[in-house]
Amino acid sequence: MKILLVEDDKETADYIGRGLKEAGHSLSIATEGRDGLFRATGEHWDLLIVDRMLPGLDGLDIVRTLRAGGNEAPVLFLTTLGGVGDRVGGLDAGADDYLTKPFAFAELVARVNALGRRPREVKAETTLRVGDLELDLLRRTVRRGEKPVLLQPREFKLLEYLMRHAGEVVTRTMLLESVWDFHFDPRTNIVETHISRLRSKINREGVGELIHTVRGAGYSLHAAA
Amino acid sequence: MPLPRFLRTTSFRLTLLYAGLFCASVLILFGAMYWAGTGFIADQIDQTAASEIKEVQTAAHGSSLADLQKTVADYAANTPQGVYYLLLDKNNMKLAGNIPSVEPILGVRSWPAHDEGGTFKGTAHEVRGLGVVAPEGAYLFVGIDAYELEEMREMVARAFLVGLLGTVVLALVSGGIMSVGLLRHVETISQTSREIVAGDLSRRIPVRGSNDEFDHLAGSLNAMLDRIENLMTGLREVSTDIAHDLRTPLTRLRQRLELARAGRSVDELHQALDQSIIDVDSILETFAALLRITQIEAHTRATAFASIDLSAMLADMVETYASVAEECGQILVGKIASGLRIQGDRELLPQLFSNLIENAIRHSPGGTEIVVAAALVAAGEVAVEITDTGPGIPADMWEKVFQRFFRLERSRTTDGTGLGLSLCAAIANLHGAAITLSDNRPGLKVTLQFPPDQTV
Numbered sequence: 138m139k140i141l142l143v144e145d146d147k148e149t150a151d152y153i154g155r156g157l158k159e160a161g162h163s164l165s166i167a168t169e170g171r172d173g174l175f176r177a178t179g180e181h182w183d184l185l186i187v188d189r190m191l192p193g194l195d196g197l198d199i200v201r202t203l204r205a206g207g208n209e210a211p212v213l214f215l216t217t218l219g220g221v222g223d224r225v226g227g228l229d230a231g232a233d234d235y236l237t238k239p240f241a242f243a244e245l246v247a248r249v250n251a252l253g254r255r256p257r258e259v260k261a262e263t264t265l266r267v268g269d270l271e272l273d274l275l276r277r278t279v280r281r282g283e284k285p286v287l288l289q290p291r292e293f294k295l296l297e298y299l300m301r302h303a304g305e306v307v308t309r310t311m312l313l314e315s316v317w318d319f320h321f322d323p324r325t326n327i328v329e330t331h332i333s334r335l336r337s338k339i340n341r342e343g344v345g346e347l348i349h350t351v352r353g354a355g356y357s358l359h360a361a362a
Numbered sequence: 363m364p365l366p367r368f369l370r371t372t373s374f375r376l377t378l379l380y381a382g383l384f385c386a387s388v389l390i391l392f393g394a395m396y397w398a399g400t401g402f403i404a405d406q407i408d409q410t411a412a413s414e415i416k417e418v419q420t421a422a423h424g425s426s427l428a429d430l431q432k433t434v435a436d437y438a439a440n441t442p443q444g445v446y447y448l449l450l451d452k453n454n455m456k457l458a459g460n461i462p463s464v465e466p467i468l469g470v471r472s473w474p475a476h477d478e479g480g481t482f483k484g485t486a487h488e489v490r491g492l493g494v495v496a497p498e499g500a501y502l503f504v505g506i507d508a509y510e511l512e513e514m515r516e517m518v519a520r521a522f523l524v525g526l527l528g529t530v531v532l533a534l535v536s537g538g539i540m541s542v543g544l545l546r547h548v549e550t551i552s553q554t555s556r557e558i559v560a561g562d563l564s565r566r567i568p569v570r571g572s573n574d575e576f577d578h579l580a581g582s583l584n585a586m587l588d589r590i591e592n593l594m595t596g597l598r599e600v601s602t603d604i605a606h607d608l609r610t611p612l613t614r615l616r617q618r619l620e621l622a623r624a625g626r627s628v629d630e631l632h633q634a635l636d637q638s639i640i641d642v643d644s645i646l647e648t649f650a651a652l653l654r655i656t657q658i659e660a661h662t663r664a665t666a667f668a669s670i671d672l673s674a675m676l677a678d679m680v681e682t683y684a685s686v687a688e689e690c691g692q693i694l695v696g697k698i699a700s701g702l703r704i705q706g707d708r709e710l711l712p713q714l715f716s717n718l719i720e721n722a723i724r725h726s727p728g729g730t731e732i733v734v735a736a737a738l739v740a741a742g743e744v745a746v747e748i749t750d751t752g753p754g755i756p757a758d759m760w761e762k763v764f765q766r767f768f769r770l771e772r773s774r775t776t777d778g779t780g781l782g783l784s785l786c787a788a789i790a791n792l793h794g795a796a797i798t799l800s801d802n803r804p805g806l807k808v809t810l811q812f813p814p815d816q817t818v
Binding site: 222225239289290291318319320321323324325326327330331334 | 646647654657661666678681682683685686689709712713716717720723724782
């Protein structure tokens with residue numbers, strides 16, 4: 138993916154840059170707000186990573202200006218520690234996702250991948266399928282092969298999210314935000330608990346596991362190869 | 363108190379303005395009195411002149427000019443001082459009278475005081491009189507010395523001067539007294555402020571109990587000072603606590619890194635690095651929690667508030683945490699009335715409830731029953747109770763646990779930032795909700811009382 142990073146802190150920029158290049162992305166860095174906006178509008182980018190606080194032009198203003206000009210490139214917003222209201226502000230301005238500094242590298246890569254693959258227009262699917270697992274969005278039912286699986290509403294939402302991002306790595310934080318609408322770090326392992334319950338419910342004797350744990354990163358749902 | 367200072371006060375300026383207004387009204391009042399009084403006296407004099415003429419005419423009996431001439435001469439000779447008679451024939455020749463001849467003008471006429479023509483030599487006063495037609499085209503005039511008019515004028519002027527002087531003196535004295543009184547209150551307030559600026563944060567403005575504007579002002583200022591002192595104390599405590607609380611993990615981190623440097627195998631090194639990242643994360647977590655509390659406390663209430671379906675939110679919470687509790691061998695149940703709504707922040711409220719439920723789960727042993735209950739109480743308020751049957755918290759700690767970095771185990775060996783309940787208190791505070799702890803016999807009961815949702 139061709140990614141533009143607008144970040145004024147050199148250390149952070151290097152950290153993000155090195156990691157994303159290793160993950161196979163091509164990365165350009167702008168260290169100043171105006172320059173960032175100029176380059177963002179100048180060429181086509183698969184993804185923009187924009188810091189909230191920038192010299193010259195504020196991150197929020199960059200995103201707002203881009204959206205006002207009809208630029209639809211996905212934007213990942215970087216915010217600072219503990220910012221109450223920053224998330225809402227960033228999303229309101231037109232960002233697609235946000236990440237609070239400091240973040241684990243796996244978290245950044247997972248979000249970059251998710252954003253890069255996300256089609257701008259979500260198709261109106263009624264059924265999600267991964268292997269022999271089938272989720273009916275209209276009737277809100279789940280089947281594994283021929284066997285119906287009974288899920289709690291929250292488990293259904295969790296499975297739906299995993300299936301929509303099948304093949305991708307989704308992190309614990311991404312799940313907390315999307316499935317539970319929790320924008321903080323709970324002190325108990327609610328994600329782990331619900332994943333393990335979901336696993337046991339959709340598990341079928343003799344067939345491989347569908348939900349895989351990605352060590353140090355999160356989970357990934359995909360049919361056994 | 364220096365004189366120029368109180369002369370510069372607002373109240374003194376107001377006093378001057380009012381004194382001016384009073385003087386103007388005194389002037390108008392006396393003007394009206396003067397006008398009405400002199401008019402009345404002039405009328406009286408004119409009537410006297412008219413009746414005098416009638417008397418002369420009556421005394422003359424007949425209608426001949428000769429009779430009249432004799433009568434007028436008689437009257438003029440025997441008149442008391444201050445009454446003047448004059449009879450002129452049709453050629454303006456003086457026939458009788460005690461004044462020189464004047465131009466024969468009919469009707470009421472008057473001469474100012476100190477008449478320059480020298481007609482009325484005997485008086486320094488104004489003279490008013492009446493001229494009428496006498497038989498054979500003659501002119502009969504009777505004039506009266508209007509000394510009463512003069513007296514009236516002088517009296518009014520004297521009264522006016524005395525009244526004016528009284529008004530001015532009264533206004534200035536009362537204004538001065540008011541200004542001095544006002545200045546004394548203001549001086550008390552600024553003296554207190556100076557002492558507070560100089561570092562004595564415990565000083566307060568004295569309230570005199572008179573329940574006037576100054577007491578109200580003193581009350582408001584004192585409330586503000588209380589808040590400032592609280593914040594300052596909080597800040598000082600937090601700075602100390604941060605220093606204390608972060609020194610331990612930072613020291614540990616440093617030791618680990620030093621050991622890792624001396625380490626031999628790559629595995630050892632990796633292990634040390636992993637552990638270090640965990641340490642740093644926990645330090646960052648503390649910072650994040652602190653920042654969040656600070657930001658929530660600085661939050662203005664209305665910004666992100668909306669009407670929240672509290673029943674649904676709590677039911678979600680119970681559903682989410684029921685399985686976590688089950689993993690720990692506990693039972694989590696919800697007893698939530700339906701249709702409860704409050705005004706709140708959609709992002710912060712889940713953190714509040716989640717923190718409280720997690721506290722119950724983490725600090726209670728297996729077999730504990732945790733209940734999340736919510737119901738409408740009197741006056742539209744919504745009460746949320748989170749109870750457990752765990753070990754509970756001693757009553758003397760109920761207040762303290764909301765302080766930052768306060769932990770029941772002083773050793774600080776268990777994980778956790780010691781900021782969870784402070785964060786809860788901050789969020790509850792933002793929502794105008796009272797958060798209280800009480801004994802669940804056994805266990806702990808946390809009660810949140812939300813104000814009524816005004817929008818429904």
